[in-house]
Amino acid sequence: MICPKCGSNHVTTQVVTETITNEKEKGFGWIKACLGYLLFSVPGILCGLCGMGKRRRSTRTNSRVVHLCQNCGNQF
């Protein structure tokens, strides 16, 4: 491995693991409840409320390889 910047072969390679957490709040709305109410009256509201407060969490790990030049500090 040779640094593209200075041409030195004093390059260390390391794997960096990043964890990305995505938190999405489930879109509950009173709109849904209202629609439920219009369509099914009271049971519709209950249906709408059931979806309230649920969060969906997805975690993604991203690993990438980083080469660090010991000579000039270039990361590539």
Ligand SMILES: [Zn+2]
């Ligand atoms: Zn370099």
